[in-house]
Amino acid sequence: MIDLRSDTVTRPTPGMLQAMMAAKTGDDVFGEDSTVNDLETRCAALFDMEAALFCSSGTQTNQIAIKCHTQPGDEVICDADAHVYQYEAGGIAFNSGASVRLLPGNRGRITAAQVAAAINPDDVHKSASKLVCIENTSNRGGGSCYDFEALQQIQQVCKEHQLGFHLDGARLFNALVARKETPEQYGRLFDSISVCFSKGLGCPVGSVLLGSKTFIARARRFRKVLGGGMRQAGFLAAAGLYALEHHVLRLETDHAHAAVVAGALRDCHFVENILPVETNIIIFETKGITAANLVARLGENGIRCNAVAPDRVRFVLHLDITETMVHQLTNNIRSL
Ligand SMILES: *Cc1c(COP(=O)(O)O)cnc(C)c1O
Numbered sequence: 222m223i224d225l226r227s228d229t230v231t232r233p234t235p236g237m238l239q240a241m242m243a244a245k246t247g248d249d250v251f252g253e254d255s256t257v258n259d260l261e262t263r264c265a266a267l268f269d270m271e272a273a274l275f276c277s278s279g280t281q282t283n284q285i286a287i288k289c290h291t292q293p294g295d296e297v298i299c300d301a302d303a304h305v306y307q308y309e310a311g312g313i314a315f316n317s318g319a320s321v322r323l324l325p326g327n328r329g330r331i332t333a334a335q336v337a338a339a340i341n342p343d344d345v346h347k348s349a350s351k352l353v354c355i356e357n358t359s360n361r362g363g364g365s366c367y368d369f370e371a372l373q374q375i376q377q378v379c380k381e382h383q384l385g386f387h388l389d390g391a392r393l394f395n396a397l398v399a400r401k402e403t404p405e406q407y408g409r410l411f412d413s414i415s416v417c418f419s420k421g422l423g424c425p426v427g428s429v430l431l432g433s434k435t436f437i438a439r440a441r442r443f444r445k446v447l448g449g450g451m452r453q454a455g456f457l458a459a460a461g462l463y464a465l466e467h468h469v470l471r472l473e474t475d476h477a478h479a480a481v482v483a484g485a486l487r488d489c490h491f492v493e494n495i496l497p498v499e500t501n502i503i504i505f506e507t508k509g510i511t512a513a514n515l516v517a518r519l520g521e522n523g524i525r526c527n528a529v530a531p532d533r534v535r536f537v538l539h540l541d542i543t544e545t546m547v548h549q550l551t552n553n554i555r556s557l
Pocket of ligand 1: 277278279280281283304305356358359360389391392417419420428
């Protein structure tokens with residue numbers, strides 16, 4: 222079985238499991254888990270931000286961030302394809318009581334001009350624009366990356382209008398590796414950053430939220446109110462520390478695999494068009510078959526993947542897809 226449904230399906234490697242088993246732990250709600258504390262300190266230093274908070278998921282880090290940045294009735298500006306809007310169960314409304322302004326971006330990416338035009342005037346009829354949320358890489362954009370200058374321009378607009386600037390960086394490390402950028406560059410740009418360890422980095426659980434000391438102190442309270450205070454979480458944080466050491470640079474392999482698979486898809490009769498492949502995600506439009514039917518056909522051939530629209534299929538490359546599997550996969554789809 223070749224499972225391309227998501228980069229979340231990875232299993233911890235023997236080395237990662239060993240690191241988890243050996244973790245020193247304590248009660249993290251009491252602040253006594255030294256491995257969690259290490260991971261938070263390491264991440265804050267990596268991004269040159271003041272503080273970090275280890276959470277159970279990327280949805281939790283995003284939702285806590287939005288809660289910290291807004292009051293009920295405020296407005297969040299993001300791309301129409303953003304995970305915070307599409308895949309977090311209405312959490313912006315549920316947790317923060319905030320409204321959302323959706324912008325039509327280019328493969329999940331919005332521009333400074335779009336943001337500037339979407340900011341509400343100071344008018345009693347309008348909700349108060351408070352936060353801009355961007356996603357890098359963009360999931361529904363097919364793993365697309367922002368140009369760094371485009372992000373600097375959005376930051377400028379946020380500063381001029383006193384808006385918070387949050388990064389949903391579930392796959393930020395894929396962008397950093399693909400664009401040869403550094404975490405500190407991103408730390409300087411955003412008020413808050415969420416990064417996932419359970420995606421390309423191959424951990425079983427965990428995301429980290431980064432921000433200023435005061436921001437993270439408030440975030441810690443919201444994590445508790447959401448029921449996200451974990452106890453001996455060091456077993457999980459140890460996987461994160463291991464991944465930072467061993468699983469960041471290897472993301473290049475996933476990107477190279479994605480390029481090879483996209484090359485094979487280009488010749489397939491059932492492929493209409495492939496979104497540009499920049500990282501580990503491939504999204505293609507189907508021809509002569511619906512996405513659901515193609516997913517079923519592929520399933521019969523030992524390839525698991527997802528339909529992300531009636532005519533769009535997504536393949537995600539990850540740690541558990543070996544070079545041998547990539548060969549099997551390309552042979553398999555060519556003969557379909
Ligand atoms: C996966 C993902 C998240 C977080 O998802 P969880 O399953 O809650 O960890 C957030 N943003 C993006 C863009 C994602 O792809």
